[in-house]
Amino acid sequence: MIIEVAENINGSSMGECGLDSQGNVFSMKLKALLRREVLSKAEKKLWRRLYKYDREQRYLRKRSELDEALEEVFDQTTLMTIYSLMKKGLIKEFYGVVSAGKESRIYLAKDSSLNYLAVKIYLVASAEFRKNRVMYVSGDPRFKRIPNDFRKFIYLWARREYSNLEAAYNAGVPVPKPLFVENNVLGMSFIGEDEKRYPTLAEVKVERNVLIDVYPQVIDAVEKLYHGARLVHGDLSEYNIFLLPENHIAFIDLSQAVHVEQPQADQLLLRDLKNIARYFKKNGLQVEDYRELFKKITGRIPVYDVSEE
Numbered sequence: 001m002i003i004e005v006a007e008n009i010n011g012s013s014m015g016e017c018g019l020d021s022q023g024n025v026f027s028m029k030l031k032a033l034l035r036r037e038v039l040s041k042a043e044k045k046l047w048r049r050l051y052k053y054d055r056e057q058r059y060l061r062k063r064s065e066l067d068e069a070l071e072e073v074f075d076q077t078t079l080m081t082i083y084s085l086m087k088k089g090l091i092k093e094f095y096g097v098v099s100a101g102k103e104s105r106i107y108l109a110k111d112s113s114l115n116y117l118a119v120k121i122y123l124v125a126s127a128e129f130r131k132n133r134v135m136y137v138s139g140d141p142r143f144k145r146i147p148n149d150f151r152k153f154i155y156l157w158a159r160r161e162y163s164n165l166e167a168a169y170n171a172g173v174p175v176p177k178p179l180f181v182e183n184n185v186l187g188m189s190f191i192g193e194d195e196k197r198y199p200t201l202a203e204v205k206v207e208r209n210v211l212i213d214v215y216p217q218v219i220d221a222v223e224k225l226y227h228g229a230r231l232v233h234g235d236l237s238e239y240n241i242f243l244l245p246e247n248h249i250a251f252i253d254l255s256q257a258v259h260v261e262q263p264q265a266d267q268l269l270l271r272d273l274k275n276i277a278r279y280f281k282k283n284g285l286q287v288e289d290y291r292e293l294f295k296k297i298t299g300r301i302p303v304y305d306v307s308e309e
Contacts, residue, residue, distance in 0.1 A: 081183045098197045116190040139262040161255035171228025174250040201238035213247040231257045232265045236272035238279045267304045
């Protein structure tokens with residue numbers, strides 16, 4: 001479902017705004033937003049229409065766990081960020097969730113040219129987020145200052161994933177093309193068809209002949225990421241590799257990718273290669289030991305032992 005909002009603001013059309021079939025995203029946050037003085041009269045009128053729609057929907061169905069999750073995603077600042085992106089023409093239509101995790105949600109959307117895109121929204125209410133992610137930012141030469149404020153750290157994390165995707169994409173690594181980033185909202189090309197994302201290797205049964213095609217692509221992508229983008233994925237496994245038509249692949253979720261100069265880069269690369277070797281061996285392929293792969297990619301003998309991880 002798309003919520004129609006054709007309202008002229010300062011001479012420009014905001015276009016269509018929508019979230020998903022649940023329709024319960026805005027709630028009291030919109031009501032609070034309307035009280036703020038930062039909105040013009042026309043803008044307040046627009047948001048009142050959205051709030052009225054949301055209130056009416058609440059009479060039609062019971063509140064669900066998904067509604068609560070959406071409330072967690074669309075806090076007041078995130079709503080204003082999406083509104084800002086719509087005014088800039090970067091987002092025109094907003095659809096439902098295509099992927100959900102503990103720390104973020106990814107939504108299907110369209111830009112002003114009606115091209116599909118994926119919009120990743122980082123949760124600003126995940127208490128463990130900063131604690132579990134500082135190690136990936138520490139020592140990154142691109143982001144030398146780590147903010148103490150939690151929300152600012154989330155914004156840094158979003159900018160970091162954008163930077164990682166940009167470096168990987170420019171190096172020829174098969175990843176989503178980064179399109180924009182603002183606060184905790186990241187936009188990238190949508191990898192899928194018929195409004196559905198492609199599956200990960202973990203989500204489908206992959207035949208052996210397909211795995212034979214896929215394996216060298218994965219190793220090639222790791223090498224390009226390391227030498228071209230100067231990055232290590234940091235969380236690579238069958239859960240973060242899309243399987244595309246004609247046996248092509250794409251790496252996803254580069255938020256935790258580290259620069260090769262960071263102290264933890266070698267250990268994370270070894271872990272990535274171990275995960276990859278394990279997956280393909282489990283599915284019947286004879287592949288090189290992950291330590292040999294590390295030596296081929298880096299030209300160095302590994303000094304870390306990740307065999308027990």
